[in-house]
Amino acid sequence: MKNQAQIRYNPLNGRSIIFAPKRAKRPNDLKNKTKESSCPFCSANVKKTNILQQWPSSGKWQSAAIKNIYPALSNKNKNAYGYQEIIIDSGHHYENFLELNLKQISSLLKLFQLRNQALSKDKKIKYILTFKNQGRAAGASLRHIHSQIFASSILPPEIIEERNRTARYQAENKVCPYCLLINNEQKSQRLVWQDSKMIAICPFASEFPYEVWIISKRHVDNISLLNNKELKSLAQALKLIAKKLKSLEYDFNFFAHNDIDNQHQHFYIKIQPRPNIWAGIELGSGLIINPVMPEEAATYYRK
Numbered sequence: 448m449k450n451q452a453q454i455r456y457n458p459l460n461g462r463s464i465i466f467a468p469k470r471a472k473r474p475n476d477l478k479n480k481t482k483e484s485s486c487p488f489c490s491a492n493v494k495k496t497n498i499l500q501q502w503p504s505s506g507k508w509q510s511a512a513i514k515n516i517y518p519a520l521s522n523k524n525k526n527a528y529g530y531q532e533i534i535i536d537s538g539h540h541y542e543n544f545l546e547l548n549l550k551q552i553s554s555l556l557k558l559f560q561l562r563n564q565a566l567s568k569d570k571k572i573k574y575i576l577t578f579k580n581q582g583r584a585a586g587a588s589l590r591h592i593h594s595q596i597f598a599s600s601i602l603p604p605e606i607i608e609e610r611n612r613t614a615r616y617q618a619e620n621k622v623c624p625y626c627l628l629i630n631n632e633q634k635s636q637r638l639v640w641q642d643s644k645m646i647a648i649c650p651f652a653s654e655f656p657y658e659v660w661i662i663s664k665r666h667v668d669n670i671s672l673l674n675n676k677e678l679k680s681l682a683q684a685l686k687l688i689a690k691k692l693k694s695l696e697y698d699f700n701f702f703a704h705n706d707i708d709n710q711h712q713h714f715y716i717k718i719q720p721r722p723n724i725w726a727g728i729e730l731g732s733g734l735i736i737n738p739v740m741p742e743e744a745a746t747y748y749r750k
């Protein structure tokens with residue numbers, strides 16, 4: 448019991464903390480150069496029996512989902528219930544997501560979709576986060592590019608807050624706030640890119656320098672429900688943003704939420720570069736200082 452993970456709730460601020468003592472032993476290869484022969488995510492070193500799902504679904508894989516062997520959550524632990532998986536973006540040894548081509552990004556997105564579909568079949572799961580930590584400043588601990596899936600039986604407070612706010616807005620104004628946002632931003636200086644399926648914008652109140660959101664134009668709430676044309680469009684947007692991010696040389700995270708029981712949402716991916724470390728003001732007060740205006744960031748992406 449001593450080493451078993453558990454979730455504790457702080458009633459003063461409504462936050463939940465996951466205690467996961469075993470995770471302190473996670474490997475970290477960022478300090479040394481990784482040899483491909485010993486890299487755990489290079490295709491030659493990934494055992495077939497460890498693969499939960501792969502894309503393409505048969506033959507040689509481009510992207511593969513494996514179990515996270517240092518999970519905080521597990522489906523065997525009722526005190527911290529959930530699943531954690533690693534998605535190996537590509538079996539080839541890349542160390543930066545920004546090196547992937549369009550086909551490789553598409554393969555990764557397809558696998559994100561398949562894992563979201565598979566995990567949401569467990570009725571205890573209320574929330575799935577699909578995310579990437581690229582680089583040390585973004586929290587990565589292994590060099591070979593990989594993403595992660597975190598599926599939990601609890602809904603994070605920020606997601607509850609977003610759900611409540613958008614529901615309230617919709618009830619009061621009889622319009623979907625995401626549809627409204629898309630409509631407004633199409634004509635704004637914060638527009639990065641769009642086609643008929645997706646729109647990429649630097650949000651009005653960006654939290655990070657050069658932050659971008661890619662939002663589905665269709666009123667569809669998570670990645671499981673995107674059709675192939677939408678996935679293709681999403682891959683194009685990601686590739687375009689990746690190209691520009693590469694010149695900035697920032698580490699970054701991206702996130703896609705899946706609030707299982709909430710259909711009144713639009714799917715979106717948030718891409719958040721990490722050029723500066725959050726310090727006293729951000730950590731202490733929750734107020735965020737962002738040195739780059741989103742209008743300026745969008746101009747950079749559009750160039």
Ligand SMILES: [Zn+2]
Nearest residue numbers: 486489540591
């Ligand atoms: Zn590797």
Ligand SMILES: [Zn+2]
Nearest residue numbers: 623625626666
């Ligand atoms: Zn909508």
